[in-house]
Amino acid sequence: xxxxxxxxxxxxxxxxxxxxxxxxxxxxxxxxxxxxxxxxxxxxxxxxxxxxxxxxxxxxxxxxxxxxxxxxxxxxxxxxxxxxxxxxxxxxxxxxxxxxxxxxxxxxxxxxxxxxxxxxxxxxxxxxxxxxxxxxxxxxxxxxxxxxxxxxxxxxxxxxxxxxxxxxxxxxxxxxxxxxxxxxxxxxxxxxxxxxxxxxxxxxxxxxxxxxxxxxxxxxxxxxxxxxxxxxxxxxxxxxxxxxxxxxxxxxxxxxxxxxxxxxxxxxxxxxxxxxxxxxxxxxxxxxxxxxxxxxxxxxxxxxxxxxxxxxxxxxxxxxxxxxxxxxxxxxxxxxxxxxxxxxxxxxxxxxxxxxxxxxxxxxxxxxxxxxxxxxxxxxxxxxxxxxxxxxxxxxxxxxxxxxxxxxxxxxxxxxxxxxxxxxxxxxxxxxxxxxxxxxxxxxxxx
Amino acid sequence: xxxxxxxxxxxxxxxxxxxxxxxxxxxxxxxxxxxxxxxxxxxxxxxxxxxxxxxxxxxxxxxxxxxxxxxxxxxxxxxxxxxxxxxxxxxxxxxxxxxxxxxxxxxxxxxxxxxxxxxxxxxxxxxxxxxxxxxxxxxxxxxxxxxxxxxxxxxxxxxxxxxxxxxxxxxxxxxxxxxxxxxxxxxxxxxxxxxxxxxxxxxxxxxxxxxxxxxxxxxxxxxxxxxxxxxxxxxxxxxxxxxxxxxxxxxxxxxxxxxxxxxxxxxxxxxxxxxxxxxxxxxxxxxxxxxxxxxxxxxxxxxxxxxxxxxxx
Numbered sequence: 003x004x005x006x007x008x009x010x011x012x013x014x015x016x017x018x019x020x021x022x023x024x025x026x027x028x029x030x031x032x033x034x035x036x037x038x039x040x041x042x043x044x045x046x047x048x049x050x051x052x053x054x055x056x057x058x059x060x061x062x063x064x065x066x067x068x069x070x071x072x073x074x075x076x077x078x079x080x081x082x083x084x085x086x087x088x089x090x091x092x093x094x095x096x097x098x099x100x101x102x103x104x105x106x107x108x109x110x111x112x113x114x115x116x117x118x119x120x121x122x123x124x125x126x127x128x129x130x131x132x133x134x135x136x137x138x139x140x141x142x143x144x145x146x147x148x149x150x151x152x153x154x155x156x157x158x159x160x161x162x163x164x165x166x167x168x169x170x171x172x173x174x175x176x177x178x179x180x181x182x183x184x185x186x187x188x189x190x191x192x193x194x195x196x197x198x199x200x201x202x203x204x205x206x207x208x209x210x211x212x213x214x215x216x217x218x219x220x221x222x223x224x225x226x227x228x229x230x231x232x233x234x235x236x237x238x239x240x241x242x243x244x245x246x247x248x249x250x251x252x253x254x255x256x257x258x259x260x261x262x263x264x265x266x267x268x269x270x271x272x273x274x275x276x277x278x279x280x281x282x283x284x285x286x287x288x289x290x291x292x293x294x295x296x297x298x299x300x301x302x303x304x305x306x307x308x309x310x311x312x313x314x315x316x317x318x319x320x321x322x323x324x325x326x327x328x329x330x331x332x333x334x335x336x337x338x339x340x341x342x343x344x345x346x347x348x349x350x351x352x353x354x355x356x357x358x359x360x361x362x363x364x365x366x367x368x369x370x371x372x373x374x375x376x377x378x379x380x381x382x383x384x385x386x387x388x389x390x391x392x393x394x395x396x397x398x399x400x401x402x403x404x405x406x407x408x409x410x411x412x413x414x415x416x417x418x419x420x421x422x423x424x425x426x427x428x429x430x431x432x433x434x435x436x437x438x439x440x441x442x443x444x445x446x447x448x449x
Numbered sequence: 450x451x452x453x454x455x456x457x458x459x460x461x462x463x464x465x466x467x468x469x470x471x472x473x474x475x476x477x478x479x480x481x482x483x484x485x486x487x488x489x490x491x492x493x494x495x496x497x498x499x500x501x502x503x504x505x506x507x508x509x510x511x512x513x514x515x516x517x518x519x520x521x522x523x524x525x526x527x528x529x530x531x532x533x534x535x536x537x538x539x540x541x542x543x544x545x546x547x548x549x550x551x552x553x554x555x556x557x558x559x560x561x562x563x564x565x566x567x568x569x570x571x572x573x574x575x576x577x578x579x580x581x582x583x584x585x586x587x588x589x590x591x592x593x594x595x596x597x598x599x600x601x602x603x604x605x606x607x608x609x610x611x612x613x614x615x616x617x618x619x620x621x622x623x624x625x626x627x628x629x630x631x632x633x634x635x636x637x638x639x640x641x642x643x644x645x646x647x648x649x650x651x652x653x654x655x656x657x658x659x660x661x662x663x664x665x666x667x668x669x670x671x672x673x674x675x676x677x678x679x680x681x682x683x684x685x686x687x688x689x690x691x692x693x694x695x696x697x698x699x700x701x702x703x704x705x706x707x708x709x710x711x712x713x714x715x716x717x718x719x720x721x722x723x724x725x726x727x728x729x730x731x732x733x734x735x736x737x738x739x740x741x742x743x744x745x746x747x748x749x750x751x752x753x754x755x756x757x758x759x760x761x762x
Contacts, residue, residue: 023656029489036488037481044461047481055494055660236649267538 008034010126011070015053018062018197022053042071062197069193100146101153104175116186119144125190129198134191138183142176145183150176204229211432212294213405220334223434227297230438231304238279238308238445277369277398279448280311284358286376287345288318294405294431296337298375301437303328308445313365316340317354319347323362349379351417352386359389363396370397371444375431377406378418385417387424394424401444402428403437453596453636454516458487473502473509474666474673482661483510483639492619492640494604494650494658500707501663502674503643507600510639517593519638520600521586523607529614533624535583541576577628587618591634599638604654605647612654620657666708668695674708679715689726690715693759697738700748706738713737728756 008031012022022030030052037048046067054063103112123140150172157169204226207219215223254270283302285295295316302312316324322344327336366372372393378385394400402425404411404418411418411428422428431437457467464480486493495503511518521532559565584592590599604612618624619640623633642658644650666674672691675682682690691711698705706714714737723730731752739745748755 021652025656029491029659032489033485036485043477044481047478048485051478051482051485051659051661055655055658056496057662060662232649265542267542 005031006121007039011049011066012053013126014066014070014193015063017194018066019201020054020059020062026053045071066193069189100142100150100179103145104150104179112182115145116141116182119183120186120190125187126194128187128191128195129202130195131188131191131199133195134184134187137187137190138180141183141187142180145179147176147179208435209433212297212434213290213432215293223297224300224333226434227300228304230434231301234305234438234441234445235308237442238448277448278311279309279445280367280370281309281313281444282365282370282372282397283312283314284321284354284372284374284376285314285316286318286349286351286374287316287341288347288349289345291375291377291405292341292345294403295375296341297434298403298431298437299328299337300333301434301441303333305441313362315358315362316344317357318345318349319353320344320350321354321357321362348381349376350383351376351378351380352384352389355386355389355393358393366393366396368396368398369448371399371401371447372397373401373403373440373444374425375403377404377416378402378411378421379415380417382415385420387417387420390421391424399427399444399447400425401440403431403440404428405431453594454514455487455596455636455639457514458484460484467513468506468509471509471512472677473505473513474670474677476666476670479506479661479663482659486639486659489659490622490637492642492658493661494642494644494655495661495663496644496646497663498665498705498707499645500709501665502708503663504600504602506663507598507602507641507643510641511598514596514598514639516595517597518600519586519590519593519597520602522602523604523611525606525608527607527611529611530585532585532587532611532614533618534585534588534626536577537581537583541581544576544581579629582626582629588624588632590638590640591618591622591624591632593638594635596636597638599640601640601642603645603647604642605644605650609651612651616653616657619654665698665705668692671695671708671711675712675715678712679719682715682719683724686718686724686726687715689759690718693726693731693755694738696755696758697748700751702739702744702747703741704739704744710738726756726760728753731756 009027012027012030015022030049033048033052034045037044039045046064049067050060050063054060100115103115119141120137122144123137125137125141128134128137154169154172154176157165157172159165203222207215207222207226208230210219249272251270251272255266255268256264258268258270259266281302283299285291285299287295299314302309302314306312312325313323314325314328315321324336324340324344327340330336402418402421406416406418407430410416411422418428427440427443429436429440431440458464461477461480461484464483465475465477468475468480482493485491495506497503507520508518555568556565559568582588586599590597601615604615621633622637623631625631665671668691671694672687675687675691694706694711694714714734717734717737718726718730721730721734735745735748735752739748
């Protein structure tokens with residue numbers, strides 16, 4: 003049983019997004035063998051040291067530890083051998099004695115029976131809050147509700163006042179038991195399921211079209227974006243120089259060893275230098291595109307760790323640098339301000355490009371990835387493809403992102419086909435996943 | 450079994466007491482982690498803000514157990530040549546020169562090239578033996594018979610490649626030198642890795658380590674630390690200055706003062722013969738606690754309230 007307790011706890015941790023490997027589970031088992039279950043505080047210290055490996059994981063651990071071990075039927079005066087003892091007693095009892103339990107009114111026994119019934123019903127598999135009632139029913143079954151019901155029917159059939167009263171007592175008792183089972187299942191959901199539900203929701207969110215997002219999803223979206231940013235950061239935060247072991251740097255070696263009469267004591271290897279990533283984002287903040295821009299910039303600015311150089315410009319009629327606003331203000335507020343200030347005039351790509359040319363041309367250099375986010379609908383104005391071509395020649399890569407599907411490119415006032423030859427990639431983005439993929443690709447060009 | 454220096458690590462309380470005897474004020478969590486690390490033979494990865502005594506823990510452990518401390522400071526570009534072992538190229542070359550004549554003599558008897566080659570191969574291991582091996586911290590730690598404390602400091606500053614390289618050392622306590630073979634530690638060292646979270650460490654490394662997060666200490670523990678380091682400071686001043694520093698950490702500043710800075714400040718105040726904290730004194734010595742000009746300006750308006758609260762409490 004002691005083993006089972008630990009395995010279940012690890013399962014609960016995993017569902018709350020704490021990554022526990024098999025090796026760590028074995029470590030935990032050994033550590034617990036060493037420490038024992040007797041001292042709760044010590045047990046918590048031990049498990050959080052072996053299993054939780056980051057501040058957020060430690061938080062999750064603390065929450066679950068309280069939840070889980072308050073639920074676990076560790077008798078109050080438990081010694082380390084107590085769990086085994088309890089287990090053997092249980093086995094003798096055998097399951098399915100709800101009647102006896104109700105008659106005895108022994109709280110500990112009921113709690114133990116609940117625990118066992120929960121295990122029989124497979125309560126650790128609970129994933130959604132809607133499953134609580136189902137699992138409670140299953141628990142009732144394994145507690146022997148059938149016997150209780152047949153007894154109840156028997157009592158009714160007797161058609162005596164006494165029988166009637168007894169049956170009603172039984173109904174009351176069953177109700178109370180069901181409430182307890184429900185409570186138990188609900189707690190199990192908090193332990194095992196809540197994390198999984200959240201993960202599931204995030205998966206759905208990542209695949210939802212950005213334009214179709216609900217206002218109430220915004221906060222959750224922010225958390226998701228941070229997660230993605232962290233993932234990208236871990237992947238791309240590598241060192242800037244890479245040693246090419248095996249390729250001799252002859253000039254450097256000769257120079258370093260001139261003092262030893264040319265005998266190569268110190269050998270120098272060739273190195274490849276990597277460019278520091280720089281991203282210049284130019285975003286159309288008018289109407290339909292604004293929503294996508296919001297998440298794009300949110301993601302981009304969460305990447306500060308890997309991309310120290312980010313410059314961002316927003317435009318509809320005219321183009322302006324919005325980097326400062328985004329860095330100083332609270333993000334949501336800053337975005338609202340930008341969209342209200344800049345996004346209100348009619349879109350003019352040509353004018354915006356020439357603004358860029360006039361005021362911010364220096365932002366573009368050979369290590370820059372230029373990312374343009376816009377639908378390319380320029381209200382039939384001159385798209386200034388010449389300027390765009392010039393910009394493309396200055397930078398490392400040009401990526402154009404648009405919320406519209408490829409079949410719409412070129413329809414009406416869309417100038418995308420004219421810009422397309424000068425872009426390395428032109429892609430439709432609808433979900434956060436798309437954004438992640440694009441940024442991932444852009445960043446891997448620097449390694 | 451040979452006698453090792455690890456005998457004092459019998460229980461969690463013994464560790465707390467032992468660390469206390471060398472001037473390190475431990476907590477329940479820290480002692481538990483060390484107890485587990487010793488018994489499970491696992492490295493400990495310590496994370497937390499700068500200046501909370503991560504490195505000091507390793508040094509104190511070495512003093513407490515009276516074993517050697519092998520320290521490996523990580524930095525970008527650190528490679529196995531600096532961390533593990535290196536061949537003494539110079540010595541090897543020198544020996545070849547010196548032995549040249551001797552070699553000639555040995556070769557003399559060989560009639561053909563094949564025979565000479567055979568003779569030479571029988572001496573092959575001469576130059577790639579432990580005589581010419583320069584042990585670096587990791588290898589040194591493996592070779593201690595009494596056990597040792599191996600501190601791998603600021604692992605987050607090293608490259609990912611090096612992190613991967615450490616895995617063999619950390620999980621099996623052995624080092625493979627291709628020319629010689631595998632060198633295994635007779636008595637595994639107690640390994641302490643520290644990280645300031647400059648970059649996220651790899652999962653593989655985290656999986657192999659126990660994890661300990663040390664945060665800024667609570668007031669009581671910080672007082673105990675300062676008392677241990679600066680025994681002359683009066684109790685009244687001690688509680689005031691710790692309250693002030695704790696208050697300072699809650700403010701929105703770039704670099705929050707670390708424990709070592711609290712200790713420095715206590716020493717400074719002692720030098721100035723302060724018996725109580727007052728506002729002017731705080732203002733004139735604030736640069737001991739705060740190392741950014743912008744931070745000093747930022748807290749300027751709060752100094753009065755904080756100092757008042759500290760001397761009231």
